[in-house]
Amino acid sequence: MKLPRLAIFVALVVVALPLPGCSKRPGADGGAETVASRTTSSNPATPSAGRAAVWNHEWIRGAVFYEVFVRSFEDSNGDGIGDLPGLISKLDYLNDGDPATASDLGVDALWLMPVFASPSYHGYDVTDYETINPEYGTNQDFARLVEEAHRRGIKVILDLVINHTSAQHPWFVASASSPRSPKRDWYVWRADDPGWTQPWGGSNRTWHERNGAFYYGIFWGGMPDLNFRNPEVRAEAERIAKLWLDRGVDGFRLDAARHMVEGGPGAAQNDTPETHAFWKEFSAYVRSVKPEAVLVGENWSETAVIATYFGSTAAVPGGDELPMNFDFPLADAIVQDVNAGDGARIAAKIAEVEADYPPGVEDATFLTNHDMVRLATQLGNDPGKLRSAAAVLLTLPGSPFVYYGEEVGLGNGPTRDDESKRTPMPWNASSGGGFTTGKPWFSFAPGQEAANVAAETGDRGSLLSSYRSLVRARRDSAALRLGAIELLSRGGPVLAYVRAAAGERVLVVHNLGAGAVRAGPFAVAASATEPLLIDSGVPEHPAGASGAFTMELPPHASGIWRLR
Structure with a gap:
């Protein structure tokens, strides 16, 4: 999840603090009755009988995923903004489809950060769930991306941001226009402000005034939370998922998955029984449409909490909620231990996962993502530490996710803003970095002259060569992938x-x-x-x-x- 600049709370420290997701649902503190509590059932419906009982996605086991911020990956038309045609042109860098070659990275799947229409550069406030952001291309460009990726054996998953929308989304505009609007109950409204603050600390409020009433938005007022107590909203989420599954995507990364249905102030905005019930329902629907698909949860918390989001493996092998969840504690442990030169935290977290996770689930491992200080910056741009972090990640159990540029040692950009964690991909050392023939939407990170794909290609001692070799070792070893x-x-x-x-x-x-x-x-x-x-x-x-x-x-x- 990405907070807009106006809503950024305490700056992330070198080892990024958990950026909480988002919450939903009203009035548990005994305050004024909410629209949601008056007009909808109190619990999401249970999954429909007859929906597919099991997953059929063995492809995720040990797969290597690559997280891409399309805006920063490759610009095809010189406007300084990365786009889908640009990404298509770089697919062979990621996986050329030929197992005999060693010039590609060899990844198995792409996670695309938000690509839907949005007023913000990051895309985490959606205004249209059916249309590709015009800065990135068209729906036809997306169809070609999926086709070309699949031709190379690359799966494609999308960032699905359904906890909240943009305040500019037509649904919210209609909802805010009148208490009698048919869309009023698609969001969470009440007559007064109960004074809740964000559950991760600080003084930022989660209720926001509009037209004499208050709506819930856990991140900020520009991102109002949808009301997942409303069956119409749950059905719409399923319709959107089916739309993109029918368009060929292989699953979704689920933003702010802990916060779909809030139950009250403070910690009750996280991990409610209703949130788990919703994910069971949504998961069952996705299995019924495409059992080969995967759902990956962003549940930024401790191991014991993350473990609950797999759901029951007795009911559904692999989990009847979210069959993959990002392992934030392990990521933190790897970075800390590589910096300290001591593997105690990693060993402890591995043991914790073994003890807490249900049997047969898949751990989504990683080092950093778009909300965190870049790995190279955290490790002081030390080549040895960067190689160690990669070697640990790519030899542990689970399905590892590599954040774009991590494989060449891309560090943070020149500012403290989140944009500096998402700078353009350095393909070479030129002024446009091989990314664009125009002016990049954001400046390149310092160190581009050495940390770029061209400089590291062909250098057997480079970080890029290490990543390529490690990914291939996983491919050639069932023990490393699955063991x-x-x-x-x-x-x-x-x-x-x-x-x-x-x-x-x-x-x-x-x-x-x-x-x-x-x-x-x-x-x-x-x-x-x-x-x-x-x-x-x-x-x-x-x-x-x-x-x-x-x-x-x-x-x-x-x-x-x-x-x-």
């Missing part, structure tokens, strides 16, 4: 584990520290080892007999070996 994990270390500069699946076992060892280390001995039963991917200076074969493997690792180096 269970056995931790071999729980603190210190060495982070080690075994991944195992489909009769294959691999030993993964990272040195997160700034000095060389002797790692091991590791109690791993094996008669031989085969190097799958090793950094420069790492031995091809660990020393020692079975059950007592050791190896010398240079600073910020990793090794992956198949165990025989």
